[in-house]
Structure formats: structure tokens, C-alpha cells
Amino acid sequence: xxxxxxxxxxxxxxxxxxxxxxxxxxxxxxxxxxxxxxxxxxxxxxxxxxxxxxxxxxxxxxxxxxxxxxxxxxxxxxxxxxxxxxxxxxxxxxxxxxxxxxxxxxxxxxxxxxxxxxxxxxxxxxxxxxxxxxxxxxxxxxxxxxxxxxxxxxxxxxxxxxxxxxxxxxxxxxxxxxxxxxxxxxxxxxxxxxxxxxxxxxxxxxxxxxxxxxxxxxxxxxxxxxxxxxxxxxxxxxxxxxxxxxxxxxxxxxxxxxxxxxxxxxxxxxxxxxxxxxxxxxxxxxxxxxxxxxxxxxxxxxxxxxxxxxxxxxxxxxxxxxxxxxxxxxxxxxxxxxxxxxxxxxxxxxxxxxxxxxxxxxxxxxxxxxxxxxxxxxxxxxxxxxxxxxxxxxxxxxxxxxxxxxxxxxxxxxxxxxxxxxxxxxxxxxxxxxxxxxxxxxxxxxxxxxxxxxxxxxxxxxxxxxxxxxxxxxxxxxxxxxxxxxxxxxxxxxxxxxxxxxxxxxxxxxxxxxxxxxxxxxxxxxxxxxxxxxxxxxxxxxxxxxxxxxxxxxxxxxxxxxxxxxxxxxxxxxxxxxxxxxxxxxxxxxxxxxxxxxxxxxxxxxxxxxxxxxxxxxxxxxxxxxxxxxxxxxxxxxxxxxxxxxxxxxxxxxxxxxxxxxxxxxxxxxxxxxxxxxxxxxxxxxxxxxxxxxxxxxxxxxxxxxxxxxxxxxxxxxxxxxxxxxxxxxxxxxxxxxxxxxxxxxxxxxxx
Amino acid sequence: xxxxxxxxxxxxxxxxxxxxxxxxxxxxxxxxxxxxxxxxxxxxxxxxxxxxxxxxxxxxxxxxxxxxxxxxxxxxxxxxxxxxxxxxxxxxxxxxxxxxxxxxxxxxxxxxxxxxxxxxxxxxxxxxxxxxxxxxxxxxxxxxxxxxxxxxxxxxxxxxxxxxxxx
Numbered sequence: 009x010x011x012x013x014x015x016x017x018x019x020x021x022x023x024x025x026x027x028x029x030x031x032x033x034x035x036x037x038x039x040x041x042x043x044x045x046x047x048x049x050x051x052x053x054x055x056x057x058x059x060x061x062x063x064x065x066x067x068x069x070x071x072x073x074x075x076x077x078x079x080x081x082x083x084x085x086x087x088x089x090x091x092x093x094x095x096x097x098x099x100x101x102x103x104x105x106x107x108x109x110x111x112x113x114x115x116x117x118x119x120x121x122x123x124x125x126x127x128x129x130x131x132x133x134x135x136x137x138x139x140x141x142x143x144x145x146x147x148x149x150x151x152x153x154x155x156x157x158x159x160x161x162x163x164x165x166x167x168x169x170x171x172x173x174x175x176x177x178x179x180x181x182x183x184x185x186x187x188x189x190x191x192x193x194x195x196x197x198x199x200x201x202x203x204x205x206x207x208x209x210x211x212x213x214x215x216x217x218x219x220x221x222x223x224x225x226x227x228x229x230x231x232x233x234x235x236x237x238x239x240x241x242x243x244x245x246x247x248x249x250x251x252x253x254x255x256x257x258x259x260x261x262x263x264x265x266x267x268x269x270x271x272x273x274x275x276x277x278x279x280x281x282x283x284x285x286x287x288x289x290x291x292x293x294x295x296x297x298x299x300x301x302x303x304x305x306x307x308x309x310x311x312x313x314x315x316x317x318x319x320x321x322x323x324x325x326x327x328x329x330x331x332x333x334x335x336x337x338x339x340x341x342x343x344x345x346x347x348x349x350x351x352x353x354x355x356x357x358x359x360x361x362x363x364x365x366x367x368x369x370x371x372x373x374x375x376x377x378x379x380x381x382x383x384x385x386x387x388x389x390x391x392x393x394x395x396x397x398x399x400x401x402x403x404x405x406x407x408x409x410x411x412x413x414x415x416x417x418x419x420x421x422x423x424x425x426x427x428x429x430x431x432x433x434x435x436x437x438x439x440x441x442x443x444x445x446x447x448x449x450x451x452x453x454x455x456x457x458x459x460x461x462x463x464x465x466x467x468x469x470x471x472x473x474x475x476x477x478x479x480x481x482x483x484x485x486x487x488x489x490x491x492x493x494x495x496x497x498x499x500x501x502x503x504x505x506x507x508x509x510x511x512x513x514x515x516x517x518x519x520x521x522x523x524x525x526x527x528x529x530x531x532x533x534x535x536x537x538x539x540x541x542x543x544x545x546x547x548x549x550x551x552x553x554x555x556x557x558x559x560x561x562x563x564x565x566x567x568x569x570x571x572x573x574x575x576x577x578x579x580x581x582x583x584x585x586x587x588x589x590x591x592x593x594x595x596x597x598x599x600x601x602x603x604x605x606x607x608x609x610x611x612x613x614x615x616x617x618x619x620x621x622x623x624x625x626x627x628x629x630x631x632x633x634x635x636x637x638x639x640x641x642x643x644x645x646x647x648x649x650x651x652x653x654x655x656x657x658x659x660x661x662x663x664x665x666x667x668x669x670x671x672x673x674x675x676x677x678x679x680x681x682x683x684x685x686x687x688x689x690x691x692x693x694x695x696x697x698x699x700x701x702x703x704x705x706x707x708x709x710x711x712x713x714x715x716x717x718x719x720x721x722x723x724x725x726x727x728x729x730x731x732x733x734x735x736x737x738x739x740x741x742x743x744x745x746x747x748x749x750x751x752x753x754x755x756x757x758x759x760x
Numbered sequence: 761x762x763x764x765x766x767x768x769x770x771x772x773x774x775x776x777x778x779x780x781x782x783x784x785x786x787x788x789x790x791x792x793x794x795x796x797x798x799x800x801x802x803x804x805x806x807x808x809x810x811x812x813x814x815x816x817x818x819x820x821x822x823x824x825x826x827x828x829x830x831x832x833x834x835x836x837x838x839x840x841x842x843x844x845x846x847x848x849x850x851x852x853x854x855x856x857x858x859x860x861x862x863x864x865x866x867x868x869x870x871x872x873x874x875x876x877x878x879x880x881x882x883x884x885x886x887x888x889x890x891x892x893x894x895x896x897x898x899x900x901x902x903x904x905x906x907x908x909x910x911x912x913x914x915x916x917x918x919x920x921x922x923x924x925x926x927x
Contacts, residue, residue, distance in 0.1 A: 019853035022861030023868065024845060025795015025835035032794035188896050190799050190807060190862040240797075240862030241896050274800040485860025485897055656856030656902065663899030664859065690804035690894065698887040698900045 014656035017490050017509055018238065018483070027238040030194035030210045031271045038196065039068060041260050041270040042115040044105040044122045045279065049133075049683030050146075050349045051097040051126035056105055061121040066114035068264060070122060071106040071256075075263060078226025081148070084216065084248065086155075086316040088148050089352070091224050091252050097126060098146060099314035100684045101280040101351050108260050108268060131349035131683045135288065135309050138348045146314060146347040155312050156320040156345040158327040160612030162399050163338030165294065165303030172294030172302055174378050180367040181749040184286040184311070184678040185671070186278055186687075187356050188695050191240020193281070194271040195254040197261040200233075204515075205258045207234040211250035212242035212484045214512070215519040220251040221258045232258070234514040242484040243668065244355035244524060248317050249281040275688040282317050282354035283678055285310040285345075287326075287363035295375050299386045303338045304331055304399075308363070310353070312345040317354035319345040321458045325360035328400055328457075328616040332368035333411050333450035335396040341612065349683055355524060357665065361451060361729045362672060366750060369447035369733030373740065383428070383737070384419060387448055388412065401613040408711035410622045410648040415448050417646040417707045418624040422446075427628065434744035434759065439633045441759070445737025446626035447730040452617025453721045454527035457607035461527070462599055463520040465535035467496065467543045468510070469594030473581035475502070478510040480520020481532035486724065487657040488528045494653055495533040495718055499540035501565035506580060518599075526621065526722035529653065530713075531600060537717035539598030550592050551583055603715050619715045621726040622648040625666065628702075629738040636754035638674060638739055643704045643731065650713035650721035658723055662706040665727020671696045673732035674751050762829035767791060768837030769925040774824055783827050784808045784819040787834060795835035795865040799894070806893030809866035810834050811923070816873040818892075833923045835865035838872065840924035847919050848872055851910035852903075859897035867893050871907045875921050880911050 021027040046054075058070035073080045073092040083089045093104045105122050109115035132138045132146055138153040146153055169175055195209035205225070211217045214234035221232045234254070239246065253270055260268035272280075287310050294303035308326055312319040323343045330341040372390075376383040391411045396404050419425065424444060432441035455461045468476040477496050483489045489509040497504045510516075520531070547569065548562035555562060555571030555578065563570045568577045578586070587594045607614035628641040645662050652658050675694045679687045687693040712719035732750060740746050745758055764771045767787070778786055784801075787793045787810070796819055799807035803821035810819045811833040838846040848868050851857070858864050867890060874881055874889040881889065886907045887900070895903065914921050 014854060014856035016853060016856075016858055018861065019858050020845070022858045022864050023835075023849035023852045024839055025793070025865045027861050028794070029797075029862065031798070190805065190860065190894065190896050191797070192799070238861060240799075241860040243896070274802070274805075485862075487859065657859075660856045660859055660898050660902055663901040664897045665899075667899035668896065689802050690800055691802065695894060695896065697892075697894065698890045698904070701887075701900060703883070704899065704901055 015490050015494060015504065015654055016487055017493055029191055029238045029240055030196055030208055033196050033208050035198055035267040038267040038269050039108050039110065039260065039264060040112040040115045041106050041108050041257055041268050042119045043103045043276060044107060044119045046097060046104055046124040046126065048097045048126055048128055049100045050129040050131040052095060052129060054093055054095055054097060054104065054124065054126040057123040058105060060123065061107055061118040064114060064118045064121060066110040067118040068108045068110065070118065071108065071260060071263065076224060076259065078224050082220055082223040083316055084318055085320055086149055089248065089315045091255055099349055099351055103280065106256055106260065108264060133348060133350060133683050135311050135346045135348060138346050146349055153347045154344050155316055155347050156323055158324055158343045158612060160327050160330060160339055160341035160399065162401060162613060165305050165338040165340050168303040168338055169294040173297035174295040174375065176293045176371055176374055178291055178371065178748060180289045182287045182363045182366055183750050184353065185284045185676045186678055186693055187243040187245025189241030189243055189245055192272040192274050192277040193250045193253040195257040196267060196269040197254065197257040198267045199261045199265055204231055204233050205261055207232065207254050207258060208237050209234065209250065209254040210239050210246060211254055212239060212246040212482055213251065213522040214482060214514045216247055216522060217251040217254045218514050221255040224255040224259055225262055236482060236512045239484045243357040244359065245281055247355055247522060278688045278693060279685055282352045284356040285312065285322055285353040289363065289367045291367055291371055293371055297379065299375060299379055299381050299389050301334060301336050301390050304336050306330055306341045308343045310345050311350055312347050313350045313352035314347065315352040317352055319353065322360040324458055326364050327612050328452065329361050329364055331399045332365060333392050333448055334390040335392045336399055339399045351685060357668065357725050358729045359525065359725065361449065362732060365447060365449050365730050366733045366736065369730065370736055370746065373737045374746065387415065391448065392450060400616045402615045407619050407713050407715060410709060410711050411448060411450060414622045414646045414648050414709055415624040417709060418446060418626050418644050421705060421707060422626045422642065422644040424626055431741035433741060440630040441633060441742040442630055443738040443740065443742025444626065444628045445734050445741055446624060447734040447737065448624045449726065449730040450620045450622050451526065451726045451729060453530055453619050453621055454602055454617065455525050456617035457605045457614060459521065461521065461531065461602035463531035463535045464518045464597065464599045465539040466517060467539045467596045469584050471584055471588050473506065473579065473584045475507045476510045477507055478512045478517050479532045479535055480517050481528045482523040484523060486528065486661065487654060488523065488532060490657065491529055491653050492532055492536055495536045496540060499537055500544070501567065502580060503567045526725045529720050529722045530716045531602065533653065533720060534600040534717035535598050538600050539596045542598055543594065543596035546596065547583060547587065547594060550587055550590050551578060554578065554586060600717065619713050619721060621721050623726045623730055625731045625734045627731060627734045627738045629735060629742055631739060631742045631754055633759050634756055636756040636759065638752060638754060640670065640702045642702050645704065645727065646707035646709060647723060647726055648709040648711050649723050650716055651710050651719035652708050653718065653720055658708060659706045661723045662727045663704050665724065666704055666731050667696050667701060669728045669731035670701065672750060673735040677751055765827045766831040768833055774828065779823065779825040781824050782820055783822050783824050786824045787819060793834045793836050797862055797865060799862065806866045806870065807863055809869045809893060811869050811873050814873055814876050816870040833925065835868055837923050837925035838868060840927060846924055847913040848875065848910040851906040851913055855902045855906035855909050857898060857902040857906035863893060863895040867895065867903055871910070872923065874907065875911060879914065879921065881907065883908065
């Protein structure tokens with residue numbers, strides 16, 4: 009049982025069914041929009057005939073690229089994603105037209121009547137094909153299928169391999185997976201009388217949604233107002249695609265001057281939305297006889313699919329974290345993004361680190377096995393410590409480097425040392441083989457050198473003593489609104505009941521970047537602290553006289569505002585009223601700027617992130633000799649997140665992240681035939697169920713982080729990024745078989 | 761044959777055309793019971809789970825006709841008339857079992873039918889009963905905690921396990 013009760017400002021709404029998600033909203037006269045796909049993976053000279061569809065009674069319009077007043081192609085980095093296809097189809101998920109009708113049934117029927125012809129092109133479906141010198145160039149921009157190449161040149165590994173006792177040279181592959189949020193994409197857009205288009209959408213980035221919509225409509229950002237509503241999960245997956253669903257509905261609302269709703273089926277969602285990048289990784293690692301890693305050379309290839317999305321940022325993180333949490337002095341890394349005609353890939357919780365960790369954390373166990381050392385020993389020798397220099401040349405001396413502490417916690421809690429001795433390694437008298445394995449990681453918190461990193465908060469005190477607060481962080485279900493409220497209550501020394509999280513809109517709070525990259529808590533709560541500081545200064549200045557003290561002597565605690573003595577205090581009701589009588593608005597606006605980071609793209613060196621989250625997860629498994637089935641018996645996770653703000657929700661993030669990682673490790677894979685996705689719903693795309701999981705233990709380590717104004721870092725992504733290699737190591741220790749591709753599978757014949 | 765369904769303890773008359781609709785669509789679009797969620801429309805995710813004569817049923821997989829003469833309870837029927845919530849709902853909040861909330865109504869309805877049959881389920885029994893309900897946020901651990909906590913609330917405080925609308 010989680011310690012203490014949880015605070016969730018949306019808990020009551022969500023357990024009663026009152027929480028409003030996009031598809032739950034309707035307005036009088038709402039029209040329904042449905043996307044039209046074509047059965048081509050790659051084709052050109054597209055011709056769309058919508059005459060039969062438009063003749064269907066109740067069908068209002070069929071919209072195509074020709075109807076777009078703004079620009080059809082957009083993207084976060086390269087403007088290459090066609091929100092509607094003009095001439096060329098590059099993937100099976102491409103949308104060619106939008107039917108709009110009085111009812112969803114009619115819109116669906118009309119979609120089936122849209123006739124599309126095109127000249128098919130042979131699709132490029134593997135990275136090998138795409139990299140061949142004779143390959144057709146897939147992207148609309150540039151002249152190569154290599155869409156990004158990050159380099160790291162840290163020391164010089166080449167001459168060192170000859171001096172190494174042990175060389176490990178291995179290849180690993182990881183699969184394409186789907187974010188699997190429970191609520192499919194949905195949007196409802198309303199043309200307002202003042203010319204603004206209002207958007208209520210299932211998306212995780214209102215400001216990105218506004219940019220996509222502004223581009224498609226050819227209108228300024230101020231014409232588009234995106235409201236925050238309940239979102240049924242995102243996990244990185246509700247940026248580009250979800251924003252585009254909103255943009256398309258907005259296009260319909262603008263042209264037809266009526267509210268337009270577009271709600272995706274699970275099949276459309278999986279067919280069209282971007283996925284986690286499949287990787288091919290090659291590592292050459294040179295190790296001394298004492299287990300010290302002297303040199304690493306690695307090459308990685310990430311399938312970017314037909315469109316770029318955030319591939320350069322995902323692969324950048326793979327570069328910056330290419331050696332796991334190990335301080336190696338000589339590293340050369342080359343990380344490539346490769347365009348194909350597969351479904352495009354983009355952000356998913358983990359963002360370029362789960363793939364790398366799958367390789368590096370198995371390599372560490374392989375080193376231990378070859379040198380007959382303990383896996384913990386090899387980790388301990390090589391891991392980052394206080395003052396270590398990372399592979400990007402960053403010196404870790406300005407926060408607590410707790411890698412060893414975190415590992416020790418997990419090792420102790422699960423009893424790793426004793427259990428490690430009992431592993432079957434393929435030999436057992438019964439049908440079940442037993443194994444335990446672990447993995448460690450460090451993760452750069454927030455965006456790092458990927459992007460501009462700042463966030464704003466507004467505190468708006470009311471005449472009656474109640475307080476409204478909002479930040480640029482978006483509630484996707486993780487509980488960020490609750491955390492912001494708790495931080496504000498702490499800063500002001502008030503009762504939580506006094507505070508309401510204001511439902512945000514893009515026309516009110518400034519753009520504070522995406523709620524991604526484990527940055528919600530660290531950036532949002534720090535912006536609250538800054539705004540609260542200003543708010544308290546304002547109140548102190550204007551209340552000091554009444555409290556018979558100087559402004560510096562005013563304090564805030566026990567849900568009151570105090571002077572120097574116990575008989576000098578004001579309730580919040582009295583204090584706010586006093587400010588209004590003085591004609592002062594109790595209002596504060598704070599912006600937190602992330603500490604400086606740096607990056608040199610020519611050699612992959614710099615202070616990549618301003619702080620790191622340290623993690624260790626361990627798993628126990630049994631593998632059935634006759635069936636090869638892998639069963640999880642126990643999982644323990646330990647994470648240094650700086651400071652816990654909402655403990656039960658923090659644990660929920662850990663358990664949930666692990667569970668997504670379990671899916672990655674054991675069952676999930678987006679499958680396709682000739683570029684056409686075949687795993688379109690949860691029958692073929694299997695995600696973990698209650699019975700697939702063991703009981704889990706989460707250990708929270710709190711080393712206050714000096715870069716965060718609350719001391720808190722974050723947990724979203726660290727929770728997911730390392731359980732797959734922990735399970736792979738456990739499966740190896742059970743069976744003696746090293747699985748170098750995901751999802752892990754054991755062929756029982758190999759156990760005979 | 762009956763032309764009514766009892767929905768959250770109130771009789772609802774069904775028209776001829778509505779009989780062939782999916783129960784999910786009928787509950788969401790005609791009855792405005794938006795707590796019944798549509799996650800997959802194929803009976804695979806459990807977001808649309810309701811109680812039908814005290815059995816957990818996927819409303820996307822059945823027609824309105826099949827529910828005629830029967831008693832449907834949705835998450836909206838769980839709270840009491842005075843606005844207080846069912847111990848299961850309280851336990852979901854208290855145990856940290858709610859994140860994005862999209863699976864929550866279905867989880868609560870599956871848990872409800874479990875507690876009616878088994879007032880004190882083990883963790884394994886809870887996991888088995890909720891096998892058909894997918895959640896992508898929580899890893900299920902605190903959902904299992906919540907169901908056991910609700911059982912404890914009901915037992916220790918002498919509460920009725922029945923849905924609020926039936927009281």
C-alpha cells in the first residue's frame with residue numbers, strides 16, 4: 009500500500025465519470041470529420057475524386073489539400089509532414105482527404121466513397137535498403153535517406169583496443185512500439201464569433217497544437233485558442249499526430265463555420281500516429297583485465313520512417329547517453345536517423361535511451377561473465393561518481409551523483425547478491441529456470457541541449473482569499489496540476505483547499521514548451537516557486553504596516569500571514585481584502601529558466617543536461633523449459649528524483665513506467681506486411697495486463713537537487729528506460745541465453 | 761418482450777431503431793453517460809465496462825437489444841444521491857489508482873462486480889478479475905491496492921457494497 013493518501017485535484021471528477029475528455033464534448037450543430045486513407049505505402053501522381061462522397065445525403069464536404077488556406081506540410085523540425093497529401097504518398101498512415109458530415113456514420117460512409125488513384129512506387133522498407141547507394145531518396149527535402157548524423161568524439165578509442173584484455177563486439181536490435189495511450193486522438197473545434205477558433209483536444213502540447221493549426225489555416229497564433237481538458241494519456245505520443253488531428257478539425261470548423269469533431273478509432277490511431285524508433289546498434293567495447301572500460305566505438309541506426317518529426321532530438325539523446333551511466337574516457341559514436349517508407353517515428357517516453365540501455369546494460373553483464381567478475385563490481389568500477397567526467401565531457405560536480413547509492417538500494421531490497429548465486433543458467437531439475445538481473449541508468453533531466461528550456465507560472469489571488477494558479481505544464485494524466493498546487497501551498501504556507509488550478513488556455517499562459525522530457529515537475533514547480541516569491545514580496549510590502557513589522561519580517565505559515573508576534577496575524581481572507589482596498593492586485597508572474605547547457609555538434613561534447621536522475625531496476629524471472637515462456641516474479645526499482653512531492657503519484661509513475669518497459673521487453677511490437685501495419689488494435693498489439701505483472705517495489709531516493717527550486721527532478725522517463733535490459737539479464741541468468749533483440753523470446757529448443 | 765432497460769436504477773424506454781445500436785453508443789450518445797469510455801470498440805481494452813445484472817460486461821460488444829429487461833449500472837450510478845461517493849471510488853482516489861482516468865470507470869465497474877461476489881479478494885483474485893481492463897498509466901499495482909482498500913472500507917465502516925443508485 010502506498011504511504012499516505014494521494015492528492016489529485018481531478019480525482020473526484022475521474023472516479024465519478026465526470027472528467028471531460030475531447031469526445032465527451034459536443035456543441036449544437038457539431039459536424040463530424042473522418043480521415044480518408046489509401047492502400048498505398050508509396051505512390052505519386054495522386055488523384056482524389058470525391059464526387060460520389062459529396063453526393064451522399066448528409067455529407068457536407070470532402071476537404072483535401074486544395075482547400076488548405078495555409079501550408080499543408082509542417083513539422084517540429086523539418087516542415088515535411090503532409091497534414092493532407094497533395095501529390096505523393098510516403099507511408100500507409102498518410103491521410104488524403106477529410107469527409108465532413110452531419111453524423112459520424114455518414115462521414116464514415118462518405119470516406120468509403122472517396123476514390124483515390126495513384127502510381128505506386130516500390131517502397132523502401134528497411135534501413136539496409138534505404139542506405140544502399142542505389143536507394144530512392146524517401147524524404148521530400150535533402151538528397152539522402154540519412155536524415156541526421158550525430159557524432160561523438162571523446163578521446164580516441166582506436167589505438168586502445170589492442171591494449172585491452174577483453175573486446176566485446178556485439179549487435180543489438182530493438183523493435184517499433186506504440187505509445188498505447190488508452191484514449192485515442194480526438195478533437196472538437198469551434199469557430200467563435202470574435203474570429204478565434206477554439207480547440208478542445210486530446211493532445212499533450214497545446215502550443216504545438218496551436219503552431220500546427222496556425223500553419224494549416226494560415227492564421228496568426230492569436231487566432232487559435234487551445235484549452236486544456238482531460239487527456240487520456242500521452243507518453244510522448246500525443247504531440248505531432250494529435251496536434252494534426254486538432255488542426256484538421258479546425259480546418260473544417262473554419263471553412264464550414266460550424267463546430268467540427270474528429271474522434272479517432274483505435275485502428276486509425278495506430279495506423280497514423282508516430283511510434284518509438286526501432287534501432288540497430290553495434291558496439292565495440294575494450295576492457296582491461298580489472299574490468300575497466302577503456303574504449304567504446306558504437307554505431308546506431310534509427311528508423312525514422314517517412315517523416316522526420318523529432319528524430320534528430322531522439323537520436324541526440326542516444327548520442328549523449330551512448331555509454332549508459334559509465335564514465336568512459338575514449339568514445340566514438342555515430343548515430344544516424346534513416347528515412348524509409350515505414351510509419352514515421354517520434355517521441356515516446358524514454359526518447360532514445362531505452363534502445364541504448366538495452367545494449368549497454370547487457371554488455372556490462374557480458375563483461376562480468378567473460379572476466380569472471382561480479383556484475384555489480386563491473387558497474388561499480390565504471391559508473392559515474394561525484395566529480396566524474398561523462399562521455400560528453402561534462403563534470404558532474406554540482407549535484408549529488410547517487411548512482412552507487414541507488415544501485416545499493418535496489419540490490420539490498422531485492423537480495424540480489426544471494427539470488428544471483430542461485431540462478432539456473434540453463435540448468436534446473438524442474439521445468440522452471442530461475443534468474444535475476446538488474447540494470448542502472450542515468451538520465452539527463454528536461455530538454456538539455458535539445459531545445460529552449462523555460463516555463464512560466466501565474467498566481468492570481470482573489471478578493472475572498474482563494475487563489476488561482478496555472479503553469480505552462482500540461483496535465484496529461486500524470487498529476488502535474490496536483491503537484492503544482494502542492495508546491496504552491498507549501499510555498500505560501502496555505503491550505504490546499506484555498507488553491508484552484510486554473511484550466512489553462514494558450515491565450516492566457518505563455519508558451520512554456522512541451523510537457524515532455526521529464527521536465528513537468530522540475531520546470532513547472534520551479535516556476536511556481538519564483539512566482540510565489542514575488543507574490544509573497546508583494547503581500548509583505550502591503551501588509552507590513554497592518555502587521556506592525558517590516559516587510560522582511562512578514563511570514564507565511566499555518567494558512568495565515570504573520571507579523572512578529574502571535575497576536576499579529578491576518579487570515580488570507582483579511583489579507584486579500586486589504587490588498588484590494590489598497591488598490592493592489594495580488595498577482596504574480598514567474599518564469600523559470602533552466603540552467604545553462606552547452607553542446608558542440610561537431611564532436612558531441614558539452615554540458616548536455618543541467619542535472620541527472622539516477623536509477624536502478626532489478627527483475628526476477630522464471631523461464632519455462634518446455635514453452636520458453638518468461639514469467640516475471642518480482643521487480644524492485646530505486647530512483648533518485650531529488651525530492652518527492654506527491655509520493656503515491658510518484659510511485660504510480662514508477663510502476664506505470666516499469667509496466668510500459670515490461671511491454672517493450674516481453675510482448676509489444678508494431679508489425680507490418682509490406683509497409684502496411686497489421687497490429688492495429690489490442691488483439692494484435694498486446695500490452696501488459698494485470699496478470700502479466702508481479703508485485704513491484706519502488707524506492708524513492710531524495711538527494712535535493714540544487715538546480716531545481718523545489719529540489720525535485722522528475723520520474724516519467726527514468727521509470728521506463730531500463731527494465732528491458734534488467735529482464736534480459738535475468739533471462740540470461742535463467743537460461744544461459746543472451747537475447748540481443750526485442751521483444752525477448754526464448755525458443756524452448758535452445759534450452760534442450 | 762420488454763422495451764426498457766433499467767439504467768442506474770431508472771427505467772429507460774428504447775425505440776425500435778435503437779435496438780440494434782451498440783450499448784456503448786446508446787449510453788454515450790443517447791443517455792449522455794460519458795463515463796462509459798470508448799478505447800478500442802472491439803472488447804479488448806475494457807474502458808467501456810458496465811455492470812449488467814451484476815456482471816461486468818463490455819458495452820461495446822453488445823447491442824441495446826441484449827440489455828432489454830436488464831439492469832445496467834455505469835460509473836455515474838456508483839455515487840449516492842447526496843453526492844458522496846462509493847467506497848470503491850474513494851479508495852481509487854486514496855490509493856493513487858487514478859492517473860489519466862480513461863480506464864478508471866471501467867476498472868471501477870469490474871471491481872464493483874468482483875466485490876459483490878467476493879467481499880474480501882486476494883491480490884491474485886483482483887488481478888484475475890481485472891485482466892480484461894487495460895491501463896497504460898499505473899502498472900495496475902495501486903489499482904489492486906484500491907480494490908483491497910475499498911473492501912477494507914466497506915468491512916470496517918459497515919458500508920453497503922451496492923452502487924449508490926440502488927440505495
